[in-house]
Amino acid sequence: MNGLYTALMCSFHDDGRVNEQGLREIVRYNLDVQQVDGLYVNGSTGENFLISTEQKKQIFRVVKDEVEDEAKLIAQVGSLNIDEATDLAQYATDLGYNAISAVTPFYYKFDFDEIKDYYFTILDSVDNDLIIYSIPALTGVNMNLEQFGELFAHDRIIGVKFTAPDFFLLERIRHQFPDKLIYSGFDEMLLPASVLNIDGAIGSTFNINGKRARQIFELAQNGQLNEARDVQKVTNDLITDVLSNGLYPTIKEILKVQGVDAGTLRKPMKPLTADGAKEAERIANTFIT
Numbered sequence: 001m002n003g004l005y006t007a008l009m010c011s012f013h014d015d016g017r018v019n020e021q022g023l024r025e026i027v028r029y030n031l032d033v034q035q036v037d038g039l040y041v042n043g044s045t046g047e048n049f050l051i052s053t054e055q056k057k058q059i060f061r062v063v064k065d066e067v068e069d070e071a072k073l074i075a076q077v078g079s080l081n082i083d084e085a086t087d088l089a090q091y092a093t094d095l096g097y098n099a100i101s102a103v104t105p106f107y108y109k110f111d112f113d114e115i116k117d118y119y120f121t122i123l124d125s126v127d128n129d130l131i132i133y134s135i136p137a138l139t140g141v142n143m144n145l146e147q148f149g150e151l152f153a154h155d156r157i158i159g160v161k162f163t164a165p166d167f168f169l170l171e172r173i174r175h176q177f178p179d180k181l182i183y184s185g186f187d188e189m190l191l192p193a194s195v196l197n198i199d200g201a202i203g204s205t206f207n208i209n210g211k212r213a214r215q216i217f218e219l220a221q222n223g224q225l226n227e228a229r230d231v232q233k234v235t236n237d238l239i240t241d242v243l244s245n246g247l248y249p250t251i252k253e254i255l256k257v258q259g260v261d262a263g264t265l266r267k268p269m270k271p272l273t274a275d276g277a278k279e280a281e282r283i284a285n286t287f288i289t
């Protein structure tokens with residue numbers, strides 16, 4: 001399960017339905033052009049928290065059908081509705097997903113016992129491994145080293161998608177849990193995370209910049225830090241421009257410039273203005289080869 005995983009975008013029609021053909025095109029572009037090792041399906045980047053249970057299942061189905069056994073698949077099933085989370089975990093497992101992942105429960109201020117119960121309930125419902133999805137900036141849930149340890153005590157919690165700029169905690173987790181998988185979640189920090197000996201990364205910008213992400217990761221693993229820094233610099237120039245133009249709509253527009261039908265966004269996310277679309281085209285022409 002090591003390696004680079006794209007946090008997969010999804011293509012939607014203007015009326016909000018899943019654009020299945022567009023979704024297949026995004027999958028193919030990631031596998032054939034960006035050449036990532038796997039896909040992280042129905043994460044934040046997939047607009048997961050804006051769609052229905054049936055649409056989540058539809059996306060799991062279409063992606064598996066397109067990928068078959070060409071790449072590893074991780075299904076993000078986390079939900080505030082525990083019944084939905086267990087239902088999706090079983091669904092993705094039956095489809096053959098290699099692992100499931102669940103975002104920490106958010107919105108209400110759950111205490112750690114409740115968070116632990118959430119993960120163990122999902123695991124009890126399914127015969128698959130689980131990767132914790134930790135993204136404190138969006139969820140408000142900050143877990144400490146001891147709490148990660150309590151979760152990692154479960155032998156089917158195999159790792160964490162660590163989307164935080166806390167390199168002290170990342171290093172401590174790496175040191176204390178050498179057998180667990182750590183995936184870095186912030187693409188602009190891939191190099192410092194790689195230096196700390198992570199097992200892989202999961203990123204939204206890999207949809208358009210997966211090849212550079214691989215260079216950074218592999219150069220760092222080989223100890224070629226100056227070269228890795230150069231590639232991270234170009235990557236961060238790209239990410240700076242993408243973030244200032246609007247993360248998800250800009251990635252979608254860049255995919256369109258590459259000939260991929262990335263469709264529109266689910267409300268309440270808004271599409272790019274005409275000027276924003278022009279800027280996305282400039283970014284694509286500047287950075288995407």
Ligand code: HMN
Nearest residue numbers: 007043044045163185186187188203204
């Ligand atoms: C997902 O669940 O879609 C991703 O794994 C999330 C991923 O960590 C991204 N975070 C967010 O979109 C909030 C990053 O790839 C991020 O988009 C990128 O580093 C730019 O900041």
